[in-house]
Amino acid sequence: MKAAPTLPAAFLHPAGQSLPQPLLELRKQRGTALVDMPLPTRKTENWKYSSKYLKLTDDMGISLPADEKTGSSLAVPGYKVAFLNGVMLPEASEYPDLEGIRIQSFGDLDDDEAARLAERLDSNLDGKAVQLAQLNSARFEDGLFISLAPEAVLDQPLHIVHEVTADASGSAFPRIYVDAGRHSQLTLVEEYISSGTAAVLVNTVTEVEVAEGASVTSIRLNMEGENVQHVGATGVRQQRSSRFESHTVGFGGPLRRHDLQVRLEGEGAECKLNGVVVTQGKQHYDNHTTIEHIAAHCNSEETYRNIAADQSHAVFNGRIHIHQDAQKSNADMNNKNLLLSNGAEIDTKPELEIYADDVKCAHGATIGQLDETSVFYLVSRGIGRRQANVLLTMAFINELVDQIPVESVRETAHTRLNQFFDQTFEEA
Amino acid sequence: MLSIKNLHASVEGKEILKGINLDVKAGEVHAIMGPNGSGKSTLSQVLAGNEAFDVTDGSITLNGENLLELETEERAREGIFLAFQYPVEIPGVSNLQFLRTAVNAMRTHKGEEEMNAAEFMKLAKEVSKQVDLDPSFLKRGVNEGFSGGEKKRNEIMQALLLQPQLAILDETDSGLDIDALKVVSDGVNALRSDDRAILMVTHYQRLLNHIVPDYVHVLAGGKIIKSGGRELALELEEKGYGWLGIKDEDAATDAAN
Numbered sequence: 001m002k003a004a005p006t007l008p009a010a011f012l013h014p015a016g017q018s019l020p021q022p023l024l025e026l027r028k029q030r031g032t033a034l035v036d037m038p039l040p041t042r043k044t045e046n047w048k049y050s051s052k053y054l055k056l057t058d059d060m061g062i063s064l065p066a067d068e069k070t071g072s073s074l075a076v077p078g079y080k081v082a083f084l085n086g087v088m089l090p091e092a093s094e095y096p097d098l099e100g101i102r103i104q105s106f107g108d109l110d111d112d113e114a115a116r117l118a119e120r121l122d123s124n125l126d127g128k129a130v131q132l133a134q135l136n137s138a139r140f141e142d143g144l145f146i147s148l149a150p151e152a153v154l155d156q157p158l159h160i161v162h163e164v165t166a167d168a169s170g171s172a173f174p175r176i177y178v179d180a181g182r183h184s185q186l187t188l189v190e191e192y193i194s195s196g197t198a199a200v201l202v203n204t205v206t207e208v209e210v211a212e213g214a215s216v217t218s219i220r221l222n223m224e225g226e227n228v229q230h231v232g233a234t235g236v237r238q239q240r241s242s243r244f245e246s247h248t249v250g251f252g253g254p255l256r257r258h259d260l261q262v263r264l265e266g267e268g269a270e271c272k273l274n275g276v277v278v279t280q281g282k283q284h285y286d287n288h289t290t291i292e293h294i295a296a297h298c299n300s301e302e303t304y305r306n307i308a309a310d311q312s313h314a315v316f317n318g319r320i321h322i323h324q325d326a327q328k329s330n331a332d333m334n335n336k337n338l339l340l341s342n343g344a345e346i347d348t349k350p351e352l353e354i355y356a357d358d359v360k361c362a363h364g365a366t367i368g369q370l371d372e373t374s375v376f377y378l379v380s381r382g383i384g385r386r387q388a389n390v391l392l393t394m395a396f397i398n399e400l401v402d403q404i405p406v407e408s409v410r411e412t413a414h415t416r417l418n419q420f421f422d423q424t425f426e427e428a
Numbered sequence: 429m430l431s432i433k434n435l436h437a438s439v440e441g442k443e444i445l446k447g448i449n450l451d452v453k454a455g456e457v458h459a460i461m462g463p464n465g466s467g468k469s470t471l472s473q474v475l476a477g478n479e480a481f482d483v484t485d486g487s488i489t490l491n492g493e494n495l496l497e498l499e500t501e502e503r504a505r506e507g508i509f510l511a512f513q514y515p516v517e518i519p520g521v522s523n524l525q526f527l528r529t530a531v532n533a534m535r536t537h538k539g540e541e542e543m544n545a546a547e548f549m550k551l552a553k554e555v556s557k558q559v560d561l562d563p564s565f566l567k568r569g570v571n572e573g574f575s576g577g578e579k580k581r582n583e584i585m586q587a588l589l590l591q592p593q594l595a596i597l598d599e600t601d602s603g604l605d606i607d608a609l610k611v612v613s614d615g616v617n618a619l620r621s622d623d624r625a626i627l628m629v630t631h632y633q634r635l636l637n638h639i640v641p642d643y644v645h646v647l648a649g650g651k652i653i654k655s656g657g658r659e660l661a662l663e664l665e666e667k668g669y670g671w672l673g674i675k676d677e678d679a680a681t682d683a684a685n
Binding site: 377378380381382383384385387388391392395399 | 510
């Protein structure tokens with residue numbers, strides 16, 4: 001039997017030594033596990049449809065230079081934090097100094113704080129399911145630490161832009177840790193963008209602690225270029241009566257993978273996970289979600305939509321695990337898919353594991369094409385065929401895009417969707 | 429205005445229309461009646477340009493222009509409007525967005541400026557009153573969750589907004605109660621004008637009490653077998669289709685196909 005491939009050697013050496021000592025030690029410790037870590041192959045169940053898109057070469061193993069100045073100004077309203085190649089740029093960031101709210105780069109934490117953080121990093125993720133998150137833990141060079149004291153409310157969304165400059169091959173390891181205290185409220189936008197054309201890997205980890213009664217909304221906007229392989233993981237733990245809402249808007253690439261794991265640990269917690277993905281050309285996108293109903297009386301609601309054009313490939317895997325003590329759980333998962341071409345592929349897999357006997361659990365998955373009767377109805381009113389296709393495709397995802405609670409993100413999504421339509425539907 | 433000559437059309441290799449001849453002049457209202465399966469709906473769909481039907485012989489011209497050369501949307505822009513027998517539900521596209529997109533496609537075609545959202549909203553509210561549809565229907569998905577009667581009123585509303593040259597009404601009376609029939613008929617009568625023609629396709633003559641046609645044609649077995657004036661419809665009501673020698677089995681066989 002052939003041994004499973006492992007990471008190219010260059011990935012095993014972390015750069016950037018400016019972190020506090022406890023975080024450097026954590027990184028070193030995680031690094032030892034990387035040496036023998038098998039990379040996912042098509043025989044790895046949770047990478048079955050996507051492993052062929054993961055193409056890590058030795059020259060991608062080095063960290064992208066962190067000392068460049070970003071050319072892009074962040075044209076987003078409100079609070080913003082800029083990261084370049086995984087390292088925070090304080091001069092391009094703009095966020096409040098509010099009572100009870102701390103927004104800090106990992107590099108600025110003192111040793112005590114860093115030691116406390118080091119103990120908590122990785123505890124929100126199931127490492128077995130997100131193999132490549134370990135790579136981030138061994139390689140991150142900076143990170144964003146957000147902490148909200150009890151009752152603290154961030155009055156505007158915090159927009160975090162992670163940019164990579166792919167002038168040469170390499171990789172970046174953005175990291176975010178959020179600690180939302182009791183009854184605090186926060187809306188985050190994570191936007192991933194890139195410049196340059198060299199083959200690079202972006203490997204992200206975001207962890208969110210949602211304490212009792214707290215409410216966190218997280219928006220993830222994936223818009224990197226055709227040269228960027230993106231493997232990200234988000235781990236969320238929710239305590240009693242907390243609420244977590246996630247909106248993912250993803251545009252395909254050579255490899256796009258996001259794992260979202262939510263643990264409902266306290267009674268009455270609820271989460272809502274929405275996702276929209278569009279792929280075209282030979283692009284790929286894979287969303288894997290896991291909702292762990294651990295405590296009783298929790299609600300989860302999940303709605304994902306994929307649209308695949310040309311020869312592209314979209315994957316959705318939604319797992320709901322209702323533990324034995326999670327009585328009165330209410331879980332609803334829905335995944336609809338639209339194929340815009342005969343050459344496109346969509347794989348969808350709902351997974352339900354239920355060990356409690358008094359639960360409500362619904363799931364549905366469909367794959368279809370644009371409805372010819374609807375197209376005929378629209379064109380019979382003088383609407384052009386291209387516009388009819390666009391209207392019907394938008395109709396498929398409008399409901400989800402409209403729910404994104406930040407206007408600037410909705411606008412960005414619409415602009416990118418229009419580009420997608422321009423390339424997908426020919427002018428009639 | 430509309431001239432149909434020796435029209436043959438088939439669907440999935442089965443011939444449905446077997447030589448239709450029909451001339452419609454501006455200002456006229458024609459009713460096409462016939463039993464189920466006689467080809468009435470096929471004729472409507474072929475006129476609108478549904479690609480599921482193949483025209484195998486004959487011609488259709490609108491104001492001298494060959495309609496068969498035009499795509500569905502081009503026919504619509506030239507003034508063909510089909511009120512569907514079964515209007516399509518399109519969740520996710522608001523009725524307002526749909527109607528405005530359609531109206532603006534027409535305006536652009538005519539070299540007129542597009543209407544902005546506010547202008548259109550005003551117009552749409554007026555027209556929705558004309559067909560007795562609450563303006564809240566504008567915000568809902570196209571025909572989404574509309575009752576049968578609401579869907580038909582929405583069709584007539586579209587005709588009033590798009591002001592077609594030739595309005596084809598496919599079984600517009602089906603599924604309407606007497607009040608809704610009155611509202612829909614008033615809408616259609618509002619469409620009547622000297623430069624517009626109306627082609628009503630219907631199984632029953634009751635619609636013709638409200639919208640009085642100039643000519644009535646009987647379609648059976650894919651051909652027009654009899655034409656006459658208003659009195660022909662009344663005669664059909666009295667005597668049934670059997671009077672014209674259309675066997676019930678014929679109708680049944682065609683319907684099954």
